[in-house]
Amino acid sequence: xxxxxxxxxxxxxxxxxxxxxxxxxxxxxxxxxxxxxxxxxxxxxxxxxxxxxxxxxxxxxxxxxxxxxxxxxxxxxxxxxxxxxxxxxxxxxxxxxxxxxxxxxxxxxxxxxxxxxxxxxxxxxxxxxxxxxxxxxxxxxxxxxxxxxxxxxxxxxxxxxxxxxxxxxxxxxxxxxxxxxxxxxxxxxxxxxxxxxxxxxxxxxxxxxxxxxxxxxxxxxxxxxxxxxxxxxxxxxxxxxxxxxxxxxxxxxxxxxxx
Amino acid sequence: xxxxxxxxxxxxxxxxxxxxxxxxxxxxxxxxxxxxxxxxxxxxxxxxxxxxxxxxxxxxxxxxxxxxxxxxxxxxxxxxxxxxxxxxxxxxxxxxxxxxxxxxxxxxxxxxxxxxxxxxxxxxxxxxxxxxxxxxxxxxxxxxxxxxxxxxxxxxxxxxxxxxxxxxx
Amino acid sequence: xxxxxxxxxxxxxxxxxxxxxxxxxxxxxxxxxxxxxxxxxxxxxxxxxxxxxxxxxxxxxxxxxxxxxxxxxxxxxxxxxxxxxxxxxxxxxxxxxxxxxxxxxxxxxxxxxxxxxxxxxxxxxxxxxxxxxxxxxxxxxxxxxxxxxxxxxxxxxxxxxxxxxxxxxxxxxxxxxxxxxxxxxxxxxxxxxxxxxxxxxxxxxxxxxxxxxxxxxxxxxxxxxxxxxxxxxxxxxxxxxxxxxxxxxxxxxxxxxxxxxxxxxxxxxxxxxxxxxxxxxxxxxxxxxxxxxxxxxxxxxxxxxxxxxxxxxxxxxxxxxxxxxxxxxxxxxxxxxxxxxxxxxxxxxxxxxxxxxxxxxxxxxxxxxxxxxxxxxxxxxxxxxxxxxxxxxxxxxxxxxxxxxxxxxxxxxxxxxxx
Numbered sequence: 001x002x003x004x005x006x007x008x009x010x011x012x013x014x015x016x017x018x019x020x021x022x023x024x025x026x027x028x029x030x031x032x033x034x035x036x037x038x039x040x041x042x043x044x045x046x047x048x049x050x051x052x053x054x055x056x057x058x059x060x061x062x063x064x065x066x067x068x069x070x071x072x073x074x075x076x077x078x079x080x081x082x083x084x085x086x087x088x089x090x091x092x093x094x095x096x097x098x099x100x101x102x103x104x105x106x107x108x109x110x111x112x113x114x115x116x117x118x119x120x121x122x123x124x125x126x127x128x129x130x131x132x133x134x135x136x137x138x139x140x141x142x143x144x145x146x147x148x149x150x151x152x153x154x155x156x157x158x159x160x161x162x163x164x165x166x167x168x169x170x171x172x173x174x175x176x177x178x179x180x181x182x183x184x185x186x187x188x189x190x191x192x193x194x195x196x197x198x199x200x201x202x203x204x205x206x207x208x209x210x211x212x213x214x215x216x217x218x219x220x221x222x223x224x225x226x227x228x229x230x231x232x233x234x235x236x237x238x239x240x241x242x243x244x245x246x247x248x249x250x251x252x253x254x255x256x257x258x259x
Numbered sequence: 260x261x262x263x264x265x266x267x268x269x270x271x272x273x274x275x276x277x278x279x280x281x282x283x284x285x286x287x288x289x290x291x292x293x294x295x296x297x298x299x300x301x302x303x304x305x306x307x308x309x310x311x312x313x314x315x316x317x318x319x320x321x322x323x324x325x326x327x328x329x330x331x332x333x334x335x336x337x338x339x340x341x342x343x344x345x346x347x348x349x350x351x352x353x354x355x356x357x358x359x360x361x362x363x364x365x366x367x368x369x370x371x372x373x374x375x376x377x378x379x380x381x382x383x384x385x386x387x388x389x390x391x392x393x394x395x396x397x398x399x400x401x402x403x404x405x406x407x408x409x410x411x412x413x414x415x416x417x418x419x420x421x422x423x424x425x426x427x428x
Numbered sequence: 429x430x431x432x433x434x435x436x437x438x439x440x441x442x443x444x445x446x447x448x449x450x451x452x453x454x455x456x457x458x459x460x461x462x463x464x465x466x467x468x469x470x471x472x473x474x475x476x477x478x479x480x481x482x483x484x485x486x487x488x489x490x491x492x493x494x495x496x497x498x499x500x501x502x503x504x505x506x507x508x509x510x511x512x513x514x515x516x517x518x519x520x521x522x523x524x525x526x527x528x529x530x531x532x533x534x535x536x537x538x539x540x541x542x543x544x545x546x547x548x549x550x551x552x553x554x555x556x557x558x559x560x561x562x563x564x565x566x567x568x569x570x571x572x573x574x575x576x577x578x579x580x581x582x583x584x585x586x587x588x589x590x591x592x593x594x595x596x597x598x599x600x601x602x603x604x605x606x607x608x609x610x611x612x613x614x615x616x617x618x619x620x621x622x623x624x625x626x627x628x629x630x631x632x633x634x635x636x637x638x639x640x641x642x643x644x645x646x647x648x649x650x651x652x653x654x655x656x657x658x659x660x661x662x663x664x665x666x667x668x669x670x671x672x673x674x675x676x677x678x679x680x681x682x683x684x685x686x687x688x689x690x691x692x693x694x695x696x697x698x699x700x701x702x703x704x705x706x707x708x709x710x711x712x713x714x715x716x717x718x719x720x721x722x723x724x725x726x727x728x729x730x731x732x733x734x735x736x737x738x739x740x741x742x743x744x745x746x747x748x749x750x751x752x753x754x755x756x757x758x759x760x761x762x763x764x765x766x767x768x769x770x771x772x773x774x775x776x777x778x779x780x781x782x783x784x785x786x787x788x789x790x791x792x793x794x795x796x797x798x799x800x801x802x803x804x805x806x807x808x809x810x811x812x813x814x815x816x817x818x819x820x821x822x823x824x825x826x827x828x829x830x831x832x833x834x835x836x837x838x839x840x841x842x843x844x845x846x847x
Contacts, residue, residue: 039689067506071302101312113302136701140506143692144700179710219700222509222516229517230688236282237684241677243275248670250271255464255662289514293489298511 027177029150030157032209036216039231042224043217048079050196051214054207057194059138062130062185064118067139068218071112077224078217086112093117131171133184142212142219149212151177156208159187305428307420310364318380320369323427327369327377328415329388330425333399338362340386341400351410355400358414366417366425367401373408388412456642461661462668463648465826469539470646471675472532478676479529480634484627486522487571494574496620498613501576502702520691526568527694528683530717533561537745542769544757545647551749553640558746560633563626565718570623576616577699578709584611584619586712590725593732610705650826651758660826711786719783720776724802726787727795737799744806751806753814761820765813772805 035044052073055065070090073081081089090110095117098105110117120126127134136144145151158177162168168182175183189204196202217223306323310330313319318331333341341355342362359365369388371378376392383389383396385404390397395406402411417427434455436442445451493512495504508515537557540546546554569587573580588605592598607614645656654660662668686694694716698709714722721738728734744751759766775798782795 067503067510069299069302071298072510075298113299140700144697146697148697226516226520226688226691230684233684233688234681236278236285237677237681240275240278240282241674241681243271243278244670244674244677247271247275248674251666251670255667289517290485290489292513293515293518294492295513297493297507297513297515299507300511 027154029147029177030154031150032153032205034149034213034216036213036223039227041227043077044213045080046198046200047210047213048217049081050198050200050207051210051212051217052079052081053196054194054211055138055214058188058207059211060116061119062126062135063138064120064126064135065116065139065218066118066137068116069112070110070114070116072218072221074112075221078221079214083112090114131184135185138215138218140219142215147177149216152215153208153212155183156189156211157204305426307424307426309423310425311423315363321427323415328427329365329367329369329380329401331365331367331380333359333363333365337386337399341398344398344400344402348404350403353400353402353411358400358402358411361419364425365399365401366415366427368413368415370412371395371408372403372410372412373406378412458663458665460642460664461645461657462664463646463654463660463826464662464667465648465650465660466646466668466671467649468671468675469535469542471672472536472539474672475532475676475679476529476536477634478679479525479532480627480630483522483525483529484631486518486525487624487627489518490522491624494620496574496617498576498616498703501574501616505575517687520687524683524686524691524694526571527715527717528679528686529564530568532679533564534717537561538773541772542759543647543649544651544752544754544759546749547752547757548749549644550641550647553637554749555746556633556637556640558742560630560637562742563630563633567623567626567630568715568717570619570626572699572715573616573619574623575699576703578701578703578707579696579699579712581611581703581705582708582712583714584615588615590735590738593735595732612705647757648826649758649760650823651756651761652822652825654826658825713784716780716784719781720779721783723779723783723795724799726783727792727799741799741802744803748806748810752810754817754819755814756819756822758822761822762813762817763820764817768805768809768813772802775801775805 035042035047055063070086070093073079073089074083074086090112093110093114094107095110095114096105097108100106120129123134142148142152147154154177155175158175160174160176162174162181166174166181168174172182172184173186174181189207191203194202194207200206220226304324306321308319308321308330310319310332313330313332315332315334316337318329320327320329322328338355341359344355346352346354355362358367369377371390371392373390373393373395376390378388378390378395378397380388383405385396385398387399387401387404388397389395390406390408393407395408396404397408397412398404400411401414403409415427417425420426434452436445436451441451490508493504493508493515495501505519508519510516512518540554540557569583573584588602588611591601591605594601603609605615606612607618645654648654657663696713698712701709713719721741724741725734725738728737754762754765756762759769778794779798779802782791782798785791787795
């Protein structure tokens with residue numbers, strides 16, 4: 001163990017070195033309080049419901065969420081719309097189905113079991129409609145970006161006029177949180193863009209936070225049960241560890257050896 | 260070692276075993292439950308069928324939960340025949356009224372109650388269905404009349420959303 | 429091995445045991461005389477067994493829901509995460525389990541290095557261990573490909589391309605591995621098949637590993653041969669079982685913390701983007717447990733030599749019992765070796781760190797120095813040290829603080845009589 005102490009300075013040096021280097025490259029993301037952080041974190045239902053509204057009214061025209069189903073909206077740990085509300089939401093979308101008995105495809109109102117309707121039929125169509133850039137599917141987007149929720153939250157509010165010396169091509173925008181600062185998605189949010197059903201004031205900050213919360217849930221729909229189960233599991237393990245520790249002491253006391 | 264000491268030791272070991280066993284059980288359950296129908300399968304548990312194109316005397320077969328469901332639009336004679344059967348003749352006595360809410364429509368799981376084959380339509384000694392696997396005969400109400408099957412064919416949960424649409428499940 | 433012949437008490441037990449001596453085996457395992465001074469570094473054997481079983485069980489479960497097809501693999505993983513009952517839990521256990529497995533195996537290996545457990549008569553145990561470690565790396569790599577994310581795809585591309593370094597046949601081998609002209613569906617299905625197979629090969633080797641261990645018995649922190657059974661040993665059950673159990677529970681708390689609270693921290697965000705053969709991620713790195721070897725690979729500017737250096741870094745371990753010329757096992761009695769041991773630990777940590785950094789400038793320089801030192805440690809320092817080092821006298825037995833012990837049991841016995 002004493003020798004371990006000797007290499008400790010080296011380890012500290014490495015860690016210190018790495019954080020220093022990383023911080024030199026990294027941009028500081030905007031900070032906000034996420035209700036789902038921490039071992040007891042839960043989603044804010046209101047934020048999830050508002051976030052869903054922002055998604056459907058703003059993002060959904062370009063971004064798909066192919067792993068979500070309308071039934072998820074009513075499931076526990078999610079936005080927890082009532083079953084009737086979720087059914088009404090599903091029914092408000094036209095879903096392609098078929099083939100019917102005549103071998104033809106047809107559209108019908110959505111059902112709970114349907115996946116979220118996609119804005120484009122395929123990636124190529126999405127690219128064609130967006131100047132060659134594919135608006136990524138947002139189902140797991142939060143987990144697919146290094147900065148996670150903080151990154152998405154900041155990006156939505158990170159649009160600026162380009163600093164002097166930076167020229168932008170047509171259809172390219174400047175965003176200080178985007179990797180390389182150039183983004184093909186124009187700024188989408190403006191104050192009062194949506195009208196929240198619950199009366200919350202729809203500032204850019206509020207909408208960014210709500211939609212990011214919604215995206216976090218869509219990426220980790222079981223986050224709440226994970227946190228709850230984790231707490232139980234760890235408390236259980238600690239209790240068992242203590243019991244086993246005393247049992248071990250008892251057993252080893254039969255021979256006179258320190259364990 | 261005093262008796263008291265032995266007791267305490269026994270308690271410690273028993274408690275450790277008991278708590279450990281609880282944990283093993285709690286760990287095993289997810290491994291078992293994962294084989295149960297998942298959320299997406301459960302969500303498909305109901306299906307709606309448009310029956311407007313089915314003429315009397317015809318049966319359509321639709322898929323529900325991976326199994327065939329027979330939907331037969333029965334003729335007046337067939338309904339009479341089904342209602343006329345005496346209960347004592349039946350192996351598994353059930354009134355036709357209890358099997359078909361609307362006597363014109365028989366909605367029934369098309370699975371032989373013997374070993375799960377799909378019976379053939381308008382075959383067998385009772386003018387109903389006949390299972391080719393082991394020779395079970397069903398009448399026009401889907402009741403078992405002859406052969407090894409123990410019970411009548413099952414009636415799934417269903418209701419008429421409107422006069423043309425049946426929702427199964 | 430226990431000296432006495434085991435005879436089952438019940439008549440049926442005796443009848444059965446005469447035909448299949450399972451009870452004798454069970455008795456051997458429970459009575460197995462174990463040095464009583466084993467410290468907690470010795471509990472990682474049991475922990476590794478737990479890791480292997482956890483990976484096999486959760487992997488079996490995942491295979492029931494996973495679809496090994498390039499078009500559906502990513503979707504099926506999301507299906508597991510969202511819809512399958514407890515699917516998220518099982519997948520997170522499996523994904524983090526791989527990291528925990530490597531964490532444990534590194535501690536196990538470095539314990540062996542510190543206490544000289546690889547030395548005679550335990551060379552075969554050690555070499556089987558190296559093979560297990562190699563298979564673990566193969567399994568981990570193959571498994572990482574299965575979710576078919578961006579890191580899966582590009583990791584597979586980069587690693588399989590290592591084989592193209594082989595002169596003449598390299599390109600042919602790579603095409604053969606891929607079953608096409610790039611990593612694609614045929615590659616995925618065969619990787620899934622092999623990923624399923626390897627854990628069972630490991631299981632078989634673990635049996636041999638333990639069998640080979642039970643012939644000479646455990647090494648111990650003092651590193652001397654002991655008589656078995658004697659007052660220096662305790663029966664495996666219940667003494668070692670309960671101690672291993674205690675350590676395992678501590679390990680499981682750490683494990684649970686990862687699974688429940690930071691399940692993705694050891695993974696890479698890019699692997700939540702579906703594989704795209706047209707775009708390579710900006711910064712491609714292997715999983716943390718492969719980083720030191722990745723650093724060695726990149727520190728050599730030649731393609732073929734880089735691959736050779738990386739492979740040698742692992743294979744050199746197999747020659748370790750002969751490279752280390754010291755007669756004393758435990759570093760406790762080798763003051764100089766102890767220093768070099770900790771330098772090696774630091775060296776490997778540094779390699780791991782630079783492996784995660786871009787291969788340029790100062791990082792590359794550090795990687796080269798660290799790589800060179802890694803080989804110098806095994807090829808130069810260890811052989812010389814055995815002759816030059818002035819060791820501390822070794823005790824005769826674990827219980828008796830009498831000095832003058834030796835790793836040679838016969839000699840130790842003789843000394844005892846003379847004393």
